Amino acid sequence: MRNNLKYLLEEKFNFILNNNQLKDIARLFHEIIQRDEISDENIIRQLEKNDNIGNSKGKDKFQAIKRKLITLRFPLTSSRGKINSRDVYLNELKPPLRLPDFLKKDFVPEKIFIEMSAKNSYLLKRFNAQFPDTPQEELNHLWEYAQKHRFKLEDLKRPLVFIAQENWDFIKRCPCTKDHLGCNYWIFNLGFGCPYDCSYCFLQQYSNFPGIVLPANLDDFFEKFDSFFKKINRPIRIGTGEFCDSLALDDITGYSKQLVDFFRDKPVFFELKTKSANISNLLSLKGAPNIIISWSLNPQELIDSQEFGTAGLIERLQAAKQVRKNGYSLAFHFDPVIYSKDWEKSYKQVIKQLYKCLEPGFKWISIGTLRGTRKLKSASELRFEGKNIFYGELLLGSDKKLRYPKFLRKEVYTNMLKWIRSHDTKTPVYLCMEDTDCWQIMDKKLTSAKQIENYLLANNTFTSI
Ligand code: SF4
Numbered sequence: 001m002r003n004n005l006k007y008l009l010e011e012k013f014n015f016i017l018n019n020n021q022l023k024d025i026a027r028l029f030h031e032i033i034q035r036d037e038i039s040d041e042n043i044i045r046q047l048e049k050n051d052n053i054g055n056s057k058g059k060d061k062f063q064a065i066k067r068k069l070i071t072l073r074f075p076l077t078s079s080r081g082k083i084n085s086r087d088v089y090l091n092e093l094k095p096p097l098r099l100p101d102f103l104k105k106d107f108v109p110e111k112i113f114i115e116m117s118a119k120n121s122y123l124l125k126r127f128n129a130q131f132p133d134t135p136q137e138e139l140n141h142l143w144e145y146a147q148k149h150r151f152k153l154e155d156l157k158r159p160l161v162f163i164a165q166e167n168w169d170f171i172k173r174c175p176c177t178k179d180h181l182g183c184n185y186w187i188f189n190l191g192f193g194c195p196y197d198c199s200y201c202f203l204q205q206y207s208n209f210p211g212i213v214l215p216a217n218l219d220d221f222f223e224k225f226d227s228f229f230k231k232i233n234r235p236i237r238i239g240t241g242e243f244c245d246s247l248a249l250d251d252i253t254g255y256s257k258q259l260v261d262f263f264r265d266k267p268v269f270f271e272l273k274t275k276s277a278n279i280s281n282l283l284s285l286k287g288a289p290n291i292i293i294s295w296s297l298n299p300q301e302l303i304d305s306q307e308f309g310t311a312g313l314i315e316r317l318q319a320a321k322q323v324r325k326n327g328y329s330l331a332f333h334f335d336p337v338i339y340s341k342d343w344e345k346s347y348k349q350v351i352k353q354l355y356k357c358l359e360p361g362f363k364w365i366s367i368g369t370l371r372g373t374r375k376l377k378s379a380s381e382l383r384f385e386g387k388n389i390f391y392g393e394l395l396l397g398s399d400k401k402l403r404y405p406k407f408l409r410k411e412v413y414t415n416m417l418k419w420i421r422s423h424d425t426k427t428p429v430y431l432c433m434e435d436t437d438c439w440q441i442m443d444k445k446l447t448s449a450k451q452i453e454n455y456l457l458a459n460n461t462f463t464s465i
Contacts, residue, residue: 002022002026002093004040005022005025005026005029005040006022009025009044012044012047013047013061013065015058015061021066023090023092023093024066024090025062025065025069026093027090027091027092027093028066028069028070028072028073029069030093031073031391032072034386034387034388034391035387035392037387043069046068046072047065047068047069050068052067052068053065053068066085070083070085070088071083073088074393074395075393076393076405076408077393077405077407080407083395086396087395087396088395088396089377089394089395089396091377091378094378096381096382096383096384096385097154097382098154099154099383100158102157102158103157103197103309104159107159107195107248107249107252108131108134108159109127109131109134109159109160109211110134110158110160111135111136111137111160111161112127112131112134112135112136112137112160112161112163113137113138113139113142113160113161113163114136114137114139114163115138115139115140115141115142115162115163115165115216116138116139116140117165118164118165118216121163121216121217122254123163123214123215123253124163126252126253126254127252139162142162142164142213145162146208151210153379153382155211156203156204156207156383157197157210158211160211160212161211161212161214162209162211162212162213162214164214164215165215165216165217166189166220166221169189170188170189170221170224170225170228171188171189171221171224171225171228171238172186172187173185173186173187174242176449177371177399177401177433178398178399179397179398179399179435180399180433180434180435181431181434181435181436181439181446181447181448182449182452183237183430183449183452183453183456184237184449184450184452184453185238185239186236186237186238187238187239187240187242188221188225188239188240188270189240189242189243190218190244190255190259191212191213191214191240191243191244191253191255192209192212192213192243192244193209193210193211193212193213193244194243194244194245194248195212195245195248195249195309196245196248196275196276196307196308197309198275198308198310199305199306199307199383199384199388200306200376200380200389202372202373202376204376204379205373205375205378206243212244212249218255218258222262225262229266229268235267235268235269236268236269236453236457237268237269237271237453237456237457238268238269238270238271239270239271239272239273239294240255240259240271240273241271241272241273241274245273245274245276246271246272246273246274247272247274247276247278247279247282247293248275248276248278250276250278250281250282251278256272256282257281257284257285259272260287260291261285263288263290263291264290264291265288266290267290267460269290269292269329269363269456270290270291270292271292271293271294272291272292272293273294273295273296273333274294274295274296275296275310275311275316276310276311276316276319277315277318277319279319279322282326282328283322283326286326287323287326287327287328287329288327288328289327289328289329290329290460291328291329292328292331292363293320293323293328293329293330293331294330294331294332294333294363295316295317295332296332296334296335297313297316297332297350297354298313298334298337298338298350299346299347299349299350300312300313300314302338302346306338306389313350313353314353317353317354317357317358318357320357320358321357329363330358330362330363331362331363331366332365332366333365333368334347334366334367334368334416335366335367335368335432336368336370336371337368337369337412337416338369338370338389338392339369339392339393339408339412340392344415347415347416347419348415348419351416351419351420351423352423354423355423355424360425360426360427361424361426361427362424362427363427363428363459364427364429364430365427365430366429366430366431366432367412367416367417367429367431368431368432368433369403369408369409369412370389370390370392370394371401371402371433372401372402374396374400376390376402377394377402390402393405393408406438409434410438413431413434413438413441413442414441417429417442417443421443428444428455428456428458429442429443430442430452430455430456
């Protein structure tokens, strides 16, 4: 595309493009073409109509072309004022990776690696019972694998399982993001890696390890939690699901049974966050109101095109209905909301489906719009060719993450809250990774992480500690 484009532009506009200029122009053309499904000739015709381009020369001509392409690339933001080109992330165009198709309906490991210290673990016994023919290899430590095998992005989803003895990262505070309001959430760090493949998943840029790491020493987690909780000595919200899906492999690991039994009497809200319908272990136990099973929700067409391997919307809602009947509490996450021409219709419909299936009164609902680092955009487009969601109206924010401009985010939050409130006045609704200004359009105008935490904890059933 680059050479052809260079030739076309130089001929039409009578100037010479250098390599850096061509890199920016080719990127803008690529994203406009992919998103709007138009041809490069169509874009050139629009450039030809622009007098600024016709009247300028040399470097100014390049700047005029780039400015016009930025307005075509970000039409909604441009209609409200000039975009600072520093906020536009133009990464180099690279050919997409050829990815093996690792996603299968049922997860089957290709190989199981076991740290020597986890050799006698219950987790290995469970894998042995379910996958007796899968090859295995013992490692002194996980990093032995990393030293022998240089990580390639192509291998991110290779179905390798690493059964490990976690030694340090047991519980940590959710880092949220710079200049935005957190909610004092705690992460129970049980596992790293996920059998699903979402096009927006931050693990694509964060992970330098293939497959899925599963800790075998749950007892150590529980011990660490007890000493952590003794120090903190107040109700908190804590959950797994930051670096994995909490339930995707639960039929194999059986983690949920131990977690529910451990947390059911603790004065905390313990959350298992999922896009699966893998609830058989949860149904085999009596639930508890402080154990919250939560689902991320998106319109079915986005589940089909962006959340590969996950359960469908109706399956998720039906699973929620069943665990609620069993005594668990529910929560939902509209995160990420992906903005498009038809976003209103699709998300309004999802909210309607949610309340058609379930009576209102959830522990919480969060809303967050699509966001990610520059590295995530590059990784996602290498892995997901074509009409990538990062070709939406995403600009760099103060935390150097790509996100929709504030007026679009506010439009999303205002409408989502209105649609939720038309069915449900009880459930606390909060924003994930947003700033104080966006919080001002919510029904609770909160300005600190502590206030948000109190809002979400208020609806509790704990005995005082
Ligand atoms: S379910 Fe969550 S952890 Fe798994 S791929 Fe999707 S976003 Fe990533």
